[in-house]
Amino acid sequence: MDKLTRGLIAGAAGTTALNVVTYLDMAVRGRPASTTPEQSVEKLADAAGVDLGDGEKAENRKAGLGPMLGFGTGLGAALAYGLVAGRRSVPKPVAAMVLTGLAMAGSSVPMTVLGLTDPRDWSASDWIVDAVPHLAYGAVAAGVYDALR
DSSP, X not given: OOHHHHHHHHHHHHHHHHHHHHHHHHXXXXXXXXXXXXXXXXXXXXXXXXXXXXXXXXXXXXXXXXXXXXXXXXXXXXXXXHHHHTTOOOOHHHHHHHHHHHHHHHHHHHHHHTTSOOGXXXXXXXXHHHHHHHHHHHHHHHHHHHHHO
């Protein structure tokens, strides 16, 4: 199996883990879903000159496309990792931290550039809420990538 395929499979598994941890957090704490993915879609569509439609149709498109940004980030982070790591044996804790960092940067940097968030203003609680699902992503993606190696 080539490194691109391993990266994509690891990214899909990691993204699933991230979503499970996020949804469990929402269920346990009774917190709402983040609106930043939909806000990102809106800003990106505006910048690209893409019309999402009006009213409910536009909201539904944003709701559908927002999570797709997350899937793209999860797949892309592990794909990038796979391109660099290749068939090398990377210690799992190192691989997990690299993948966690790639996923966190892949989601936070674009939203910061779009002006939707600023991690410098985040509280410790905000960092934990963001880091824990990304750590799950990194651990699962690293484990799957290594298992497929």
